[in-house]
Amino acid sequence: MNTYWKNDPNDGSDESLWEHEWEKHGTCISTLKTSCYTNYTPQQEVVDFFNKVVAxxxxxxxxxxxxxxxxxxxxxxTYTSAAILAALKAPRGVTAVISCANTNQLDQVFYFYDVTGSVQSGTFVPTNPVGSTSNCPATGVKYLLKSGSPAPGTTTTTAAPSPTTTTPGAPFSGTGYLEVTEGGKTSNGCIISGGTWYMGTCATFTATVSGSGFTLSTSKGKCAIQSNNLICASTVTTATVFTNSGGNLAYAGSSTFYASSVPTGSMQVTVSTTTLADSLTMVWQAI
Structure with missing residues (x-):
């Protein structure tokens, strides 16, 4: 754990990260329930979880x-998303998911498995993800050095063209994701197809210019602010016209939205324009 599962010093101690990961991921795994054990000893399931993740x-x-x-x-x-994904697919035969912070900085890689049997002793089979494989731009992806790391010795690459960015204030158009920023974090989940906030794979939104703003829709239907809440559904007959505030989604002149709590695990949280416990912004990531 002290070698393979380190926290960013700016985000707290290693222990705080481990506690977060157990609470977010470990507690929702059915085979780690204490009732599944024979001759159970306290915290045995926690040890099994961390051992499996590190392995x-x-x-x-x-x-x-x-x-x-x-x-x-x-x-x-800089690199292309396609090149990064191809490099990660080659040794496993299935696709990974990459995530970028600050629009174009490679930040995280996610791998997916199907499990035959229990988490503790089952067989993990690499599998393709469901949904999008990247929120990074097609080109211009940066793979930055860690703070204090020496530069690579002799390997050089040719810089790719800079990614296309949305002009500040210009209406969003085309397809993209709505990535959530909350509590000073660069990325903290996404808005999914129903308009709720979720810590999983981003939904694809379609932005259509409307006057000086734009409307949004997903596979669920048109998106609107109804009863102060963001909703995307087939029951929405008139889409709300949003605006762009510095690359963030804005409504009625404000890019600040609210939620009653930060989602964890499979939880989905309603996004509201009414002041609640957690404030958030939603940045547009064009595809």
Whole structure:
């Protein structure tokens, strides 16, 4: 744990990260319920969870796979999302998911498995994700050095064109994701197809210019602010016209929205324009 599962020092201690991951992920795994154990000893399920996660992590040498494809940390070079995804798919035969912070900085890699049997002793089979494989731009993705890390020795790459960005104030158009920023975090989940906030895969939104603003829709239907809440559904007959405030979704002149709590696990939280406990913004990530 002290070697393989470190927290960002700016976000707190290692222990705080471990507690968060157990509460968010470990507690929702059915085979880790204490009733599933024979001769159960206290906290046995917690140990099993962390042992399995670390064991899986050791089979996923992400940095090596990227390096083998000529993708190395750099302060200046940029890469395409397709090249990164191809490098991560080659050794496993299935697609990973990549996530970018600050629009175009590679931040996280997610791998997916099907499990035959229990988490503790079952067989983990690599599988493709359901939904989008990236919220990064097609080109211009940065793979930055960790703070204090030396620059790679001799490997060089040619910088790709800078990603296309939305002009501040210009209406959103085309397809994209709504990535949530809350509590000072660069990325904290996404808005999914029903208009709710969720910590899983982002939904694809379609933005259509309407006057000086734009409307949104998803696979569920048109999106609107109804009874102070964001909703996307087939029952919405008239879509709300939103605006762009510095790349963030805005309504009635404000880009600040609210939620009663931060979602965890499979929880979905309603996004509201009414002042609640947690304030958030939603940044547009064009696809």
């Amino acid at each position: 899986l992590f050791k089979t996923l040498p992400t940095y090596t796979w990227l390096s083998n494809a000529g993708i190395v940390p750099s302060a200046t070079a």
